[in-house]
Amino acid sequence: MLGVAGVGKTRLALQLAHEQLSLGTFQDAVRFVSLDTLNDARQLPSRLIGDLGLTQRANTDPLEQLTTFIAKRRMLLVLDNFEGLVEGSSLLSQLLRVCPNLKVLVTTRERLRLEEEHVFPIEGLPYPGGRAADGPLADAVQLFKERAQQAHPHFDLERELAAVLDICRLVEGLPLGIELAASWVRLMPCTEIASEIRRSLEFLSSTTRNVPERHRSLEAAFEASWGRLSPQEQEGLRGLSVFRGGFTRAAASTMAGATIPLLASLVDRSLLRVSPSGRYDRHPLLYQFTREKLAEHPEEQAGAQGKHAAFYLSLAEEAAPQLRGREQVRWFGRLSEELDNFREALRVLETKGDAETALRLATTLGHLWSTRGHYAEGYSYLTRFLPEVARPSVTAAKASLLAADLAWVQGDHKTAQTLLEQSLTSAKELNEKSLWSRSLGALGRIAQLNRGDPEGARSLYEAALERAGEVGDKEASATSLRSLGGLHSEGANYRQARLCYEASASLAAELGDDHSRAKALVSLATVLTYLGESAQAHVLNEQCLELFRAVGDAHGAGIALLNLGVDASEQGDLEGSTERYRQSLELFRGLGDKRMVSHLLNNVAGVLQKCGDLPQAQELLEESLAIQRTVGDVSLVAHALNTLASVYDDQGRPGEAFRCYQECLELCRETNDTWALMRVLEASARWHLGRDNYGAAQTLLAEAVALAHASGDRKTLAKALEARAMLEAAAGEGARAVHLSAYAERLRQTLGFARLPRYQHDYEETLARARERLGEKRFKDAWAHGQVLTLEEAVRMCRAFAETPTARTPPKDTVAP
Secondary structure, three states: OEOOOOOOHHHHHHHHHHHHHHHOOOOOEEEEEEOOOOOOHHHHHHHHHHHOOOOOOOOOOHHHHHHHHHOOOOEEEEEEOHHHHHHHOHHHHHHHHHOOOEEEEEOEOOOOOOOOOOOOEOOOOOOOOOOHHHHHHOHHHHHHHHHHHHHOOOOOHHHHHHHHHHHHHHOOOOHHHHHHHHHHHHOOOHHHHHHHHHHOOOEEOOOOOOOOOOOOEEHHHHHHHHHOOOHHHHHHHHHHOOOOOOEOHHHHHHHHOOOHHHHHHHHHOOOOEEOOOOOEEOOHHHHHHHHHHHHOOHHHHHHHHHHHHHHHHHHHHHHHHHOOOOOHHHHHHHHHHOHHHHHHHHHHHHHOOOHHHHHHHHHHOHHHHHHOOOHHHHHHHHHHHHHHOOOOOHHHHHHHHHHHHHHHHOOOHHHHHHHHHHHHHHHHHHOOHHHHHHHHHHHHHHHHHOOOOHHHHHHHHHHHHHHHHHOOOHHHHHHHHHHHHHHHHHOOOHHHHHHHHHHHHHHHHHHOOHHHHHHHHHHHHHHHHHOOOHHHHHHHHHHHHHHHHHHOOHHHHHHHHHHHHHHHHHOOOHHHHHHHHHHHHHHHHHHOOHHHHHHHHHHHHHHHHHHOOHHHHHHHHHHHHHHHHHHOOHHHHHHHHHHHHHHHHHOOOHHHHHHHHHHHHHHHHHHOOHHHHHHHHHHHHHHHHOOOOHHHHHHHHHHHHHHHHHHOOHHHHHHHHHHHHHHHHHOOOHHHHHHHHHHHHHHHHHHOOOOOHHHHHHHHHHHHHHHHHHOHHHHHHHHHHHHOOOHHHHHHHHHHHHHOOOOOOOOOOOOOO
């Protein structure tokens, strides 16, 4: 759609998109993409990826990712305000060549000059020709009336009709021209507005030789506004043109010397708009007009851009400590409002070749990039500027650390490792112990989660804590304690994990950093769940979810929702669990956090298995394992294998189930992942029990009970005790089977978690066997005795059984596949 500024291309394109959506012509998607804030054609593929709901993958060419996604989909892309990106229009040719079912509708003021281009000229609204009687019903006149009454509630169309018709003819029904003209009714009568338009040049631009003199360019409307400004107002408006995405009154005053009377005048003339919050912006076309005015004064432009970059660097540096303090919610909101201005400052600094200042700004914004989920964008800035900056320097070292974090969360732990080694080397050379601590901690995370080296991770975490302590860096200490808590939790040392998380939360509270405190508490909630304190865990998760949402931390909110989904699942609320998991998965997919997407796929698969949807559960688990081939989180691999084994078992595929259990056991032992180990021991034992392989089941359960007891994981202990009761019932030991079943049931009721439907039959069969062997009275007595056992008595009972298995174990094991 080709037309002059303000002709209504956007509105028409939106209407067409809605109609196509209703008709279902494009079965896969109809997407509208506004490009008015994009001024760098190189960023177009990334913008399209984001607007299509995708997450830009690290180390992948954005155009390749885009074409792979669209491929043969029947899709309509509506690209609005393309005129600023004409030099990059060849991208559209490339898309259309490889995507046969793709259609692209572009609105622009400038032809693209492509072979594939079909031009549809767009003209203005219908306006009256010569007869005044037709005037009041014409679309252009009705638009003028609506806008005029917004500016002046007592505007009388009937009295001004002749002049309004004159104006509509002068602007040839151009919507923006009409709106601008109508805005002046507050200041002058319509006859004067018409006279002002006549005195301006090129209102409607045309190269046709026989166009009447009254046909001018759209610029005439802007020039009419501009011409009514004083030199001081013009200078102020030019200065305001460096802002992108809006600005505050304080920023306007500091950078452009804009006073309250000046801003009020510009708002009254519709050259600025003001939101209820007091933030200013303007129509994109007016924005471009004023930027062109500024470009006519190169020295003034260079000065304004320099002030703009300096102002937003100063704002970022002022905000950085506040993002970790008591006012963090407000400051996160403020920085997010200014994101387009930060991008503009970075663009200008890059254009001027000032990589050092650009890197300083991109690094200072690091907490915003990571908390608000701008992983790919932040990583792009940091890695573009890093090679241009001399090292070692504190800024470069911080940038390497931040880039590593952003690479890791996108699943690229190898690049993260390289960047962290650079950061650590620089931190040591500069003796920057806070940075040293953070680099060690991040390397520990890779050792723990990607290399399966818990001892190496422990050494790095403890060294990080020591470095932070040497300089009294409570923030870094809190982070190190969280990391150590995660390591202890993975090793099922829940009591020690709890101490670490509580200490981390305490340090964060001292700093007034509720966001960091929530990170510790949401992890503590997970540990409390394992320790059987589900009610307190639920409260913590709800509180943390609220705070994460307040600061805009989608990752933290995803963790809290994941925990709440687990809580709902264990209480048997599969619908509530599914909804929480769905919300969490949507957040992590949006962030591009592959590791957590894999985690959620595992959990959703578990719910699907409970609901009996085994094919879908298997599909999600296989997707999770495919992700882990690149991410390499051994704990999540173990989780997926354990669940996949049970799905195979439910599908009647025992051989494949056995192989998954064995692979999972080996992986857990190799990496000392006690959390996963005790769970797969219990699940694998049940597999053996189902095939009368009692000797193997007894060995596995003895280890599972010992680990669950040592770690304080009472939920896993309850499940293991129920499995042990099955073994005792099969061996003819009815009383012991009832004792263990009764104690396990008491644990379930105390902890508030439901039995898996797939295990309910085993549980009922165990009790039926015992009741038949003991009789009703002895059964009730045994149940009552089991209900009052202590934890230590129940565990000792299991140990005593394990010491004398031969007398009660059936003489023959089945052969494992």
